Amino acid sequence: MSESTPLPSDEPRRSRSTAIGAAACVLLALPFLVLGPYLLDAKARVELRCEPGGPCTLHRAGWLTRNEVGRFNLDEIQGVKVDRTRSARRKSVPIFRPELETTRGKFPLFHQWATDEAEATRAAEQVRRYLAAPQAERLELVRDDRRASLRVGGAFTGVGTLLLVFAGWLIVRTRAHRRAERGLGT
Numbered sequence: 001m002s003e004s005t006p007l008p009s010d011e012p013r014r015s016r017s018t019a020i021g022a023a024a025c026v027l028l029a030l031p032f033l034v035l036g037p038y039l040l041d042a043k044a045r046v047e048l049r050c051e052p053g054g055p056c057t058l059h060r061a062g063w064l065t066r067n068e069v070g071r072f073n074l075d076e077i078q079g080v081k082v083d084r085t086r087s088a089r090r091k092s093v094p095i096f097r098p099e100l101e102t103t104r105g106k107f108p109l110f111h112q113w114a115t116d117e118a119e120a121t122r123a124a125e126q127v128r129r130y131l132a133a134p135q136a137e138r139l140e141l142v143r144d145d146r147r148a149s150l151r152v153g154g155a156f157t158g159v160g161t162l163l164l165v166f167a168g169w170l171i172v173r174t175r176a177h178r179r180a181e182r183g184l185g186t
Contacts, residue, residue, distance in 0.1 A: 015177035022170035029163035036157030041065055042149040044111040048100065050130055050139035058100070058107055063146060063153070069107060074134055076103045080127040082120045085113070096120035100127065111145040 041062035050056035054074040060067050078101040085095055095113035098120050099106045109127070114120045123141055130139035 013177075013181060015174050015181055018170050018174040018177055022167045022174060025163050025167035025170060029160045029167065032156045032160030032163065036153050036155075036160055037064060038153070039149055039156055040153030042111075042146070042153070043067065044145040044149055046109055046111055046141075046143045046145075048109060048127070048139065048141040050134070052138055053135050056139070060111075061146075063150060070102070070104065072100075072102055072104075074131075077131060078102060079131070080109070080124045082117070082124050083108075084117075098124040098127070109141060110143045112148075 041064040043060035043062050045059075045061040047059040047061065048056060049059075054072075056072045056074075056077065058069040058072070060069055080098055080100050083097050083099050086093065093115060094117070095115055096117045096119070097113045098109040100109055109123055110120065123143070126141055127139065130137070
């Protein structure tokens with residue numbers, strides 16, 4: 001029994017395989033590159049700044065952009081309260097979040113609910129002290145919950161970038177394979 005060598009036309013073309021692999025990596029990278037910046041820009045930083053005598057400005061910021069939620073005159077602010085509820089994950093754990101009550105509605109001052117009631121109450125008291133004597137001093141309340149979005153959004157963006165780099169490497173390999181195939185005359 002003799003071994004037969006495959007004909008050149010039966011031999012799979014490496015350049016085509018690596019080009020298909022490169023295209024697949026680019027397609028796989030696209031969802032990561034779309035979701036990564038979206039998750040990085042979760043508006044998890046809440047800033048309430050009030051000038052002496054008003055107005056108060058409420059901003060929400062992610063890692064990429066910052067938006068003004070509203071600008072309130074002192075006569076529009078009705079007060080602040082601490083909203084209490086139960087955790088969806090652990091039913092026995094209460095969670096808290098201060099909310100600014102205005103004539104335009106309620107605006108949360110924390111992006112994520114706090115498990116420590118003292119933390120939420122401290123923020124509410126800070127706003128109440130300002131509202132009791134608005135001419136006396138400025139108010140600056142900042143709550144930054146962006147760490148989680150940095151981890152998840154950064155990971156998605158990193159994976160998408162690595163996939164694009166790998167696709168670039170495959171494209172370089174495709175060109176090398178094509179040159180080799182032309183040299184062999186296949």
